[in-house]
Amino acid sequence: MLAVICFGFRVIVYDVLLFLQATIIDRDLNEYSPSASSTSKHLSCSHRLCDLGTSCQNPKQPCPYTMDYYTENTSSSGLLVEDILHLISGGDNALKNSVQASVIIGCGMKQSGGYLDGVAPDGLIGLGLGEISVPSLLAKAGLIRNSFSMCFDKDDSGRIFFGDQGPATQQSTSFLASNGKYITYIIGVETCCIGSSCLKQTSFKAIVDSGSSFTFLPKEVYETIAAEFDRQVNDTITSFEGYPWKCCYKSSSQRLPKLPSVKLMFPQNNSFVVNNPVFVIYGTQGVTGFCLAIQPVDGDIGTIGQNFMTGYRVVFDRENLKLGWSHSNCQDLNDGTKSPLTPGPGTPSNPLPANQEQSSPGGHAVGPAVAGRAPSKPSTASTQLISSRSSSLKVLPFLLLLRLLVSAS
Template identity: 60%
Template structure:
């Protein structure tokens, strides 16, 4: 809810899958140092990519609590390019996805959230945040990749979790839960349960600007490959896992040795290990376990993706290699 109007967003979360490599920012689409919640402020975009939905695009003029962030604000990174300190602060987000950018202006507004306690009581919370009001998009955003915009969930000072924590409204943490139909909820301030595994974030080039963790090994089913030492970037912008060539070869060959299905390939496809598998054979697909520091691990139960081809459906291991 913005001001006195309510808007329903089909937001693209800026966090989720995992991308591996040595400082692999080249494969990070969204989590960069500039982490802004961006909503599209033009009716043209919504009308062209999702004609069957009323996207109710956010408009600053329709919100009684919105105001432009000025170029003199401490969080205006584009201030050197402003003609005047009182001018609205512009933003430019260049994502790593090919030719994908967003430009517009930064807006201050109030985000209305529902807060619940362990005792079941609920209350409404008004949280001041900064959003990027997108005026011009390019690349994947013109093809419906995020019809209502992006929610910045990174470590930057301008992200939504950072604002909520600095306002004293929540702890500096959050969790996300998804259903099979891709719907879900985000819980700001949630710290999970005491029995869950955890691993510390690592600095990237000396700064904590994005979600980087250390990976020390992989297990395919019950078999573990030789110990490795990688930095992994958690990033919803990367749909697949990218591994350095030498690690990819070890992981994929071990995976292939445990799959009881016929190998196939797709011309021009980035996936090397694909299979024609029946539903019964899919039950035997091994899990992939990521080993972190301090004896923590994360199990990927279904490390394959469904690929539709002219000769039927196939399943491919969801990782690719890149040259370091």
């Protein structure tokens, strides 16, 4: 299993086969600069992965990209760059066991909106189904199974495990097609339960989006859930200035009270109990309140964000087109399925697909959300972070602003 990476300020890398913790840990992350990397090179306009190549005046020019998000006035544009992703095992032979893989980086030259207010300061990594995303490139190079998992811990750190298909004991549900194509990670929820009450007419479809900090549900489903949640909570409902959630409460003590569980039910009696359904608001003396961290949206497709995934190892099995989940604290991931696809001794860097190679199935990559963590004291910037929603219904063809674990010298 190739392995991984990092959220927040912690970088953890694991061995291809043995899942051994690497020596690179608590390393400061910096913005990626092609000029500081000895292995970077521009993707040319003539490359088959350059979607905007037809707009170039010269096929040898660097390939441009442009990205517009649903978040108001938020965009990024720049050039696509090829560079090396390093995956290194721990122990005395770490460097001898290193694996290198070519990935594509969107180097932003002009940003607007949320990016100027601190959104995604370390960049966004493309994990979609399109062939230009990181897991697609790693799988096509024969380094991993076509799957990856993510784990979000309660301290806002996390890990990605490329090639992981999860434990045999995990629960799962199938991905759903959109207009006959699998272009993003859509699942179907049959019923929502609050405490012991499973609610009628709460079925919905949702995009599972690790790039969205919080969760959004279709308006009618949200209203039914919020009403039942409110019925089971004893604290006084209120509002907190600067926070977007409608279902908020003033805490009667300085600690978070016992709250009703939030559970999603799937076909074949599979269930997903949300470990982190509320956003806690702290004051100088402790907890001052909390909000049901879900927002309503128009339409019939919601977004399952990072807050719902906290405490789970979530598997995006693209090979079998299903989502898997199992409880995890992100420190106990030693039982992962070992991938049989491993590079031989002395394997060199894996090149990107050549121009003449055929496109792999799965459509284009889906754009990541503008993600962020809401602070205890909101500002204009933090309100944008909390309110931003995934642009995942829009087809976006590239990996944007990867600033993590690229070679530099």
